[in-house]
Amino acid sequence: MLDLNRITWIFFDLGDTLLDESAAAKDIIGQYVRNANRLGYSVSYEQMCERLSYYFEQQAEIPIKPVLEDLITSREHWHAIREGVAYKKQLEQPFPGVSSLLQRLSERYCLGVIANQSEGTQQRLDGYGLSAYFQVIGSSAELGMTKPDSRFFEWAFRESGCRPDQAVMIGDRIDNDIIPARQLGMHAIWVRQGFAKVQQPPSGRLAPDYTVDHILEIERLLLPHTS
Incomplete structure (x- = not known):
């Protein structure tokens, strides 16, 4: 169970997490x-x-x-x-309600992106009207690191100045998002969207803290008194 008093940062994957692919x-x-x-x-x-x-x-x-x-x-x-x-x-679009969700989350938390993406991630987020919500944007193409490489997550810790136990990783892939985050001591929420929704989560310490079926469901977990 998440201790929201200790969480200061939320990091997101993009494809099939915030963006409908x-x-x-x-x-x-x-x-x-x-x-x-x-x-x-x-x-x-x-x-x-x-x-x-x-x-x-x-x-x-x-x-x-x-x-x-x-x-x-x-x-x-x-x-x-x-x-x-x-x-x-250009065929990708934010899931309906994502912009409003990020706005509400940004009022309480710092937000970041840790995503395997091609070049131009910042510009695409600008085009969706989402980039202003993120203090840190990490794209594999720009950084030369690809999830699940732990160095990608460690880069995000340095950029944000947060400790792993102060952060939540939210993503659609067990292998690229949830397991590497949990291995480093982050919290994690698995969003079962897209092709990766068939993946099976591990048990024990590498399991996600929560599993949801749609990105908008994270609000009740992270902002329980407003949803």
Whole structure:
């Protein structure tokens, strides 16, 4: 159970935590399927989703890689299919209510971002009208560190000046967000959104403090007297 009197910082993942990636994911899966079909592979959208779900559950670092290895027999074709695919960040949008949620949280806590993201994270958050809520924004592309690397989290501690036990990590992935945060002594809330919602949390000291099914549910945990 969280002792809110000790918590001073809340750190967020972005994709499928604050930002809804569903439209972008649907688009890029469709690109993979069409490229595979052009090369003669009978791959369906449903197959791709089923295999992605499986490898997310297995906590594969980059689930699309083993998916393609399963479905595409030629390594040459594997590379050709990947080269013709582009993830469209412009299809991502904040989940409804996220801006208001961050505003309310920022009145009590300092907020930060620890996210595996491509370059331009600050600018995208500016475009969503969210960047003003964050005192620290850490993006893997800019920093050259990728979760679950503990150095990424330690960078956030240095930038924020907070101790791990004073911070909560909120994310959608058990492997990238919850486990590394708990290993370092942070608190953690798992948000079961997106493909990673099938992951199984560990027990014991690495388990999340709380699990919710939608990002807006964290308000009742972190601002219990106002929600």
